[in-house]
Amino acid sequence: MTLRHIALFRWQDGVDDAQIAEVERLLGALPAAVPELRSYSFGRDAGVSEGAFDFAVVADVDDEAGFVAYRDHPDHQAALAVIRPLLADRAAIQYPLPG
């Protein structure tokens, strides 16, 4: 089984490129720090669709225990402490990947 965690962010008005770059720097360090991460990607909206969220994070882990290890990892919590004050909206899900 693989459990896929998805989080979509919508930034508050005024969040600038340097703040998003800092978020990317913090998230980019997580795969090396969190061994439970089997696959990890994040990125900015490509501007293809109107009304899209601004930023996506996708983390694939083995199971719920892997998700909790990622969620509660101090480096992830440190990233969230930077992200949370920037958020206007957030959408998330965890769903099992087939196969």
Add this chain to the structure above:
Amino acid sequence: MTLRHIALFRWQDGVDDAQIAEVERLLGALPAAVPELRSYSFGRDAGVSEGAFDFAVVADVDDEAGFVAYRDHPDHQAALAVIRPLLADRAAIQYPLPG
């Protein structure tokens, strides 16, 4: 380049298992019908986190043209015609996958 499309759905109150199973049947036919889909998955929320959305769809395509081919494919449009009336909320993004 890979462009990843993510759509998260929150169902209206009263949407039942048979209706979601019909959505899954329609979406499950898309990889065979839409050659632009490089990778495709969807699934119901695993119930791990409070406040999560109910259903996720993740489609990986080569580029914006691939996304548009998927978005506008008649079988996808037919699935959306079933999905839209069930929705209380939707969140989406398209972001470039590294590598």
